[in-house]
Amino acid sequence: MTDSNIREGAEPAGPWAQSAQRAFRFLYVAVCLAATAWLFSGVRQVPPDSRAIVYRFGTIVRQQGAGLLLAWPRPMEHVVVLPSAERQIEFRIDGFDPATNPNHYLYPEARDNAAFLLTGDASIVHLQATLLYRIVDPAAYILAAEHLGPALQRVFVVSAVSVCAARDLDTILVARPELVSGSNAAAGIGRERLRADLMSAINRRLDALGRAGASFGIMVSRVDLAASIPSRAKTAFDKVLVASQEAERDIANARTVAARTALAANQDADRIVTDADAKAEERVAEARTRTATIAALAHGSPGLSGATLLNRIYFDRIGAILADAARVDTVDHNGGINLILPGPVPQ
Numbered sequence: 001m002t003d004s005n006i007r008e009g010a011e012p013a014g015p016w017a018q019s020a021q022r023a024f025r026f027l028y029v030a031v032c033l034a035a036t037a038w039l040f041s042g043v044r045q046v047p048p049d050s051r052a053i054v055y056r057f058g059t060i061v062r063q064q065g066a067g068l069l070l071a072w073p074r075p076m077e078h079v080v081v082l083p084s085a086e087r088q089i090e091f092r093i094d095g096f097d098p099a100t101n102p103n104h105y106l107y108p109e110a111r112d113n114a115a116f117l118l119t120g121d122a123s124i125v126h127l128q129a130t131l132l133y134r135i136v137d138p139a140a141y142i143l144a145a146e147h148l149g150p151a152l153q154r155v156f157v158v159s160a161v162s163v164c165a166a167r168d169l170d171t172i173l174v175a176r177p178e179l180v181s182g183s184n185a186a187a188g189i190g191r192e193r194l195r196a197d198l199m200s201a202i203n204r205r206l207d208a209l210g211r212a213g214a215s216f217g218i219m220v221s222r223v224d225l226a227a228s229i230p231s232r233a234k235t236a237f238d239k240v241l242v243a244s245q246e247a248e249r250d251i252a253n254a255r256t257v258a259a260r261t262a263l264a265a266n267q268d269a270d271r272i273v274t275d276a277d278a279k280a281e282e283r284v285a286e287a288r289t290r291t292a293t294i295a296a297l298a299h300g301s302p303g304l305s306g307a308t309l310l311n312r313i314y315f316d317r318i319g320a321i322l323a324d325a326a327r328v329d330t331v332d333h334n335g336g337i338n339l340i341l342p343g344p345v346p347q
Helices: 015-039 138-143 145-165 181-211 231-290 292-300 307-323
Strands: 044-046 050-056 059-064 067-069 077-083 089-093 116-118 124-135 218-228
Touching: 044 050, 044 077, 050 138, 059 138, 077 124, 077 138, 089 145, 116 145, 124 145, 138 145, 145 181, 181 218, 231 292
Parallel strands: none
Antiparallel strands: 044 067, 050 059, 050 077, 089 124, 116 124, 124 218
């Protein structure tokens, strides 16, 4: 190789040397791009309903809401994106789902009798629940994220057992609508407070775990429940409801018949009383008419009474009667023993 062939920046002679040089350049560019990507790997966009927690060598250094996040690349800083404090996270309680019963495949009847709770009046109820919670302590939530699901299952079961044991069946679900209206109103208020009481019981247990140093960094904000009873018990409750409705119908019919009978009896009583009053007034008027002459004569002759008054009436009327007769035969009732009167022979 002569001096004329050696120039600064000239490609080396030979194919192997040229290939090695090009490979080195490509590797150099790739390393520069990887370094640039690593340097800007901590820059990201935080969604509107999320927040970013920045760890620096395992320690939380800051928390940032939605927007552009600037952070050092790993392993210097580590970014964890979590839901915002206002966002609710849904968690389904599958420990009360009959399909998740471990004995489901061994005992098919366990599908209808899995995970039932005992109420205060010795009844049983099945609950299907969904919890909605918010993250209030990101650091505790990240540390306990792997154990959060089983812990929430256990906390809910314990809280549900205590809450259901302090209530009767009708304050959990509508099982006996045939109760009196006052009892139904009280049971309705109890059913409305069931979710609030259960949520309070769960939060109290989560706070107790936090004070004991095992915080999960969450707070339950809502509990959705679907309560039911076993299928066999539901059939019995339905029969009781049908019997109660039939009894109420028979009672209503009996009251209708009784009211109708009482109305007819009152009408008959009013008619009888009215007829009796009319007949009494008629008889009184007739009696007054018949005794009017005697009463008038007695009023005009104040000194007469008894037989004397009767004789006076007789003598006043006998004359007019005798004047109309063609012949009058008179007999002394004190003078003779026998009396012969004209006429047919008596039989």
